[in-house]
Amino acid sequence: MLDAVRLRNARNFSGGPGALPETILQQLHESMLCVPEVGMSVLGISHRSEWFAAVVAEAQRNVRTLLGLPDGYHVLFLQGGATQQFFTFPMAFSRPDGPSPEYLHTGYWSGKALAAAASRHRIEVAWSGKDAGFKVLPRARDLTLSPEAPYFHYISNETVDGVQFQETMGRDDVPRLCDMSSDFLSRPCEAQRYDLIYAHAQKNLGPAGVTIVVIREALMDKVPPGHLPEFMDYRTHAAAHSIYNTPPVFAIYAVMLATRWLRDDVGxxxxxxxxxxxxxxxxxxxxxxxxxxxxxxxxxxxxxxxxxxxxxxxxxxxxxxxxxxxxxxxxxxxxxxxxxxxxxxxxxxxxxxxxxxxxxxxxxxxxxxxx
The missing domain is CATH 3.90.1150.10 (Aspartate Aminotransferase, domain 1)
Structure with a gap:
């Protein structure tokens, strides 16, 4: 029976939630019964405990180490998936009477992102692959982008359509926002060229329930006080070290294990x-x-x-x-x-x-x- 389970887990090619390494599954299995240093199940450990604060701190450090993040960034563990981010950053960084943010429409999920933004304010679609059936992508050199845009957004890898950027897109003088949900920490990334990266964990880093946000502090500080509901304000979660309310303890613990595995086992x-x-x-x-x-x-x-x-x-x-x-x-x-x-x-x-x-x-x- 155990061998059959191992085989099914190993041969999981799902688009998400996706496969986790067997060593991480084993650690999660054991922790559901008892985390040795605490003496109880991870499912019942308080999010206000010293143990969980240490888990969050290590997960943040691991992400920083893997990305080579410079100072001036926050690593947050949030809820709501990438879908909540589709609505949050348009509310945070664009204004109805200001210049339009620019988006690339490269497939199914970028379509979801730009539709969410368009429900709030005007947006500019700088490039669309719709007429080509989302089988191709633009080259950075072929895009004409505005230096006045409040931000530029794209998705690094389209899970549905099977296309992926192999270069960093956008202008360096416009805030660069990217959904890396399906390739975050799967390869090196010029993290210092991005102002906001977000990725839900259930592709490469753990189970569903937590979304990782890497945000430049200078961008976060551009949000006017009181402009966002407190729970959606990145500064709220940065100040609380991602423990503003009850977070998904198990999912963040899994991310900590996965980033430790990437750092130590994979190299x-x-x-x-x-x-x-x-x-x-x-x-x-x-x-x-x-x-x-x-x-x-x-x-x-x-x-x-x-x-x-x-x-x-x-x-x-x-x-x-x-x-x-x-x-x-x-x-x-x-x-x-x-x-x-x-x-x-x-x-x-x-x-x-x-x-x-x-x-x-x-x-x-x-x-x-x-x-």
Missing amino acids: GLDKMDAINRRKAELLYAAVDGSDGFYRGRADAAYRSIMNVVFNMATPELEKQFLQASAQAGFSGLNGHRSVGGMRASLYNGVTIEAVEALVQFMHDFRKRHCV
Whole structure:
């Protein structure tokens, strides 16, 4: 039974919540019964305890270390997911009578972000990939962006559409905001060039329930006093060290373990990036070398290291693939409900061995169905 559970956990290619390394799952399993230094379950430890304050402090330090963050930034652990951030920063940093913030529309989730902002104030869509089916991305050199915009926003990796930026976008003289939910701490990042980075944890860093926000103090201080509800004000949570109200203790503890694993076991983001790129190379080689049996959706120049999206000749064949993959112990390979097809998410917790097993399955499935 335990071996079967391990296999299912290892072969979890879900778009989120995603796979976690077995060593972290084991620590979480043990902590649900008893955290040794406290003598009780993590699920019942007070968020006002010294132990939890130390957990938050280490998680913040780990994020700073992994990103190489300079002074002048706050690392916050918030609730509400990326969706709450879609509404929070437009309220914080743009004005109805001022210049419009600029957005890139590169897929499903950036569409959600710009719709949330547009419900508050005017926005400018600086580039859209809608007419191209969200299969391509703009190059930084090809964008014409305003120096007057209160901020510029984009999403670094589109989980649904399988495209990912490989360069930092935006102007250095305009606040740069980025949703990195699905590739945060999966690779090195020019963190000092961003004014706000946000990422919910359930892709690469833990279970659902906590969103990490890295925000430049100078940007945070631009919000006029009383302009935001207290709970949505970044300064409120910075002053309270992310323990303003009852936070998701278990989820933040998991993030602490995951960032410790990245720091100590993996050896940093350069090494994590090399592992993730190897996984993507293996899977894209299986798609590209299938003589059209598997059909990648994103343009090869822009496709994601994190989310490999592909289709097959017919919906019926795709259905057979998903059924057979589930029987073989794989999970989470169905594409997003908005686009269908298949998607294999290669988050930090997915091993090279799991990808090799998926590639072998894809090869065998193709042999059985090619005539």
